[in-house]
Amino acid sequence: MTYDFALLGATGFTGGLTADYLAIHAPDGATWAIAGRDRAALETVAARIAEAGGVVPAIEVADVTDAVSLRRLAESTRVLASTVGPYALHGGPVVSACAEAGTAYCDLTGEPEFVDRMWLEHHATAERTGARLVHSCGFDSIPHDIGVLHTVRQLPSDVPITIRGYVRASADVSAGTSHSALGAFAGFRSSQATAKERRRLEGRPEGRRIRGLPERPGRGESGSGWALPLPTIDPQVVLRSARALPSYGPDFSYGHYAQFRRLPMAVGAAVGVGALVVGAQIPPVRKALLRAKTAGEGPSEAKRARSWFQVRFAAEAGGARLVTEAAGGDPGYTETARMLGESTLALAYDDLPDLAGQLTTATALGDALLARLPYFRTL
Numbered sequence: 001m002t003y004d005f006a007l008l009g010a011t012g013f014t015g016g017l018t019a020d021y022l023a024i025h026a027p028d029g030a031t032w033a034i035a036g037r038d039r040a041a042l043e044t045v046a047a048r049i050a051e052a053g054g055v056v057p058a059i060e061v062a063d064v065t066d067a068v069s070l071r072r073l074a075e076s077t078r079v080l081a082s083t084v085g086p087y088a089l090h091g092g093p094v095v096s097a098c099a100e101a102g103t104a105y106c107d108l109t110g111e112p113e114f115v116d117r118m119w120l121e122h123h124a125t126a127e128r129t130g131a132r133l134v135h136s137c138g139f140d141s142i143p144h145d146i147g148v149l150h151t152v153r154q155l156p157s158d159v160p161i162t163i164r165g166y167v168r169a170s171a172d173v174s175a176g177t178s179h180s181a182l183g184a185f186a187g188f189r190s191s192q193a194t195a196k197e198r199r200r201l202e203g204r205p206e207g208r209r210i211r212g213l214p215e216r217p218g219r220g221e222s223g224s225g226w227a228l229p230l231p232t233i234d235p236q237v238v239l240r241s242a243r244a245l246p247s248y249g250p251d252f253s254y255g256h257y258a259q260f261r262r263l264p265m266a267v268g269a270a271v272g273v274g275a276l277v278v279g280a281q282i283p284p285v286r287k288a289l290l291r292a293k294t295a296g297e298g299p300s301e302a303k304r305a306r307s308w309f310q311v312r313f314a315a316e317a318g319g320a321r322l323v324t325e326a327a328g329g330d331p332g333y334t335e336t337a338r339m340l341g342e343s344t345l346a347l348a349y350d351d352l353p354d355l356a357g358q359l360t361t362a363t364a365l366g367d368a369l370l371a372r373l374p375y376f377r378t379l
Contacts, residue, residue, distance in 0.1 A: 002076040003031045005348045008062060008094060009083035010034035011041040013298035014108065014138075017337035018083060019045055023054025025341060027349065035060040035073055064090045070097040079104040079347040081137075081340055087114045095122050095133060102129035104347040108340055110140030112233045113191035116198045119358045127357040134364045136237055137343040138336035142361050143311050144234040144256065145241055146369050147326035149362040150376040151313045152248050159318035160251035164213065165238075166221040166259040166314070167230060171307035171332050172299045210242045213255030220259045221312045221323075227257035241362035249317070259312075304330040312379075326375045342372040 007022060009015035019034055026032060034057045036042050042059045050056045060076070062069040064084055074080055074097040084090045087109040098105035099122040109115060115135045126133050136142070144165055155161055204210070215229035235256035242248040299307075307330035315322040328335045343361065346352065346368035355364060370376060 001078055003033050003058070003078070005030075005079040005081065005344050006033040006035055006060065006073060006077040007057075007081050007083070007344070008035045008064075008073070010045050010057075011036050011038060012083055014333055014337060015083035016045060017333055018081070018340050019057070020049065020052070020054065021337045021341035022344065023049040023052070023057065025345065026055045027345075030055055030348075031058075033058040033060045033073075033077065035062045037061065037063040064093050067093055067097070070094055071101065074098045074101040074103045077103060079106070079344055081105075081344040082107045083340070085109065085111075087111050092118070092121070099126040099129060099131050099133060102126075102131045104132040104134070106134045106137045106340065106343045106347060108138040108140070108336060109135050110138075110233045112236055113194050115233065115236075115358075116191075116194045119198055120194070120201070123358045130356045132347060132352075132356060132364055133358045134343065134347070134361060135358070136233060137340045137361060139309065139331040139339070140232060141234040141237040142339045142343070142369060142373070143309065143326040143328070143331075143375060145237045145360055145362045146366060146373070147311055147313055147324065147376055148238050148254065149241065149245075149366050150326075150370060150378075151315050151322060151324045152245075154322060154324070154378060155249075155315060155317040155320070157247045157249050159249060160253075161249045161315065161317045162213070162253045163313055163315045164221070164255045164257065165234075166227055166257050166312045167309070168259045168311075169307075169309040169331055171309065171330050172303065205243050207250070208243075208246070209251045210239055210248070211253050212239060213253050215255075220257070221314050225259055225261045227259050230256045230258045232256070237360050238362075241360045244360070244363045298333050299330075304334045307331065307334075309335070323379045325377055325379055327377075328375045339369075339373065342369060346372060 007019055010019040022032065034042050034045055039059060039061050046057055046059060060073055062073040070093055080098055080103055082094050087107060088111050091107065091109065091114055095105060095118045122133065148163055151163055212235055217228050220227040235254055238254050242252045309331035310327040313324045343365055346365050350368040352364060352368060361369060
């Protein structure tokens with residue numbers, strides 16, 4: 001192996017923030033690389049890192065349309081992190097290269113169909129080669145998945161557990177997130193078919209019941225404000241972790257909601273999402289929506305400094321009640337870069353469970369991320 005870790009997509013906005021984070025937080029003696037198809041742009045990133053005093057990366061030219069270059073990159077590093085999205089369009093060949101090479105992989109995807117398709121196509125290969133394939137290592141879905149793990153750790157494991165996660169945030173939505181969401185809306189039917197095929201092949205744990213709570217609007221956490229079901233990838237990830245980890249108990253339920261202070265805000269959000277779902281089905285409208293945000297662009301540092309997220313977890317277990325919280329700064333960029341950066345470093349250097357295949361952040365990196373990230377507390 002030439003590198004401890006490598007980052008594919010370092011010339012994009014979130015990729016650049018992740019590169020800066022890794023350069024500052026990489027341990028002494030680390031060997032790492034930034035990769036992409038444009039050497040000149042990569043050299044600009046490396047020069048910026050050098051000027052800031054970080055660990056300067058090597059440069060590797062690799063293109064998601066060139067399987068040979070991806071295989072060469074995957075074989076040269078212990079861990080490959082990717083910020084090249086939308087992943088449904090660009091991510092498959094990268095996952096394939098890592099699965100074949102036995103290289104640990106992590107990304108920022110929030111695209112359920114992509115994750116299911118990668119399980120169908122590459123999970124068995126990764127189990128054979130020893131590769132860890134860890135998706136959703138940003139705001140999708142670390143605060144939620146690791147937040148629930150933090151909560152479960154404080155509850156008895158021999159009684160039914162019910163947890164509801166209530167999400168609040170003030171931040172810009174990234175172009176990558178917007179494009180991924182529109183793609184998911186447009187491909188709803190194919191996504192359902194892919195998920196069904198995965199369920200058929202994956203099966204469910206014997207002797208335990210793991211389920212999502214009914215998706216109904218209602219009052220928010222502790223009866224304050226209003227909550228709408230949030231159909232992101234996050235509850236799917238949480239439930240996969242619960243199926244894999246016996247500590248989640250014999251009967252585990254999870255619900256995932258967006259929290260609003262006032263009812264008109266909740267109604268407006270529901271109408272807005274409904275309009276996007278409808279618009280995504282109409283090709284000219286979908287193209288116009290995609291052009292509204294340009295990939296590679298992001299908010300100013302000042303805007304990011306004012307942004308924040310908060311997720312409250314209200315848990316019930318055997319009559320006991322518990323509230324925990326995951327909270328931090330700008331979720332879509334600054335904190336996402338930190339989350340992906342720490343996931344990459346954990347995969348490269350930490351003592352992790354001896355697992356392989358497609359894994360969630362809780363199953364692959366749970367203890368490491370609880371130690372590395374400052375977001376989680378009990379109220």
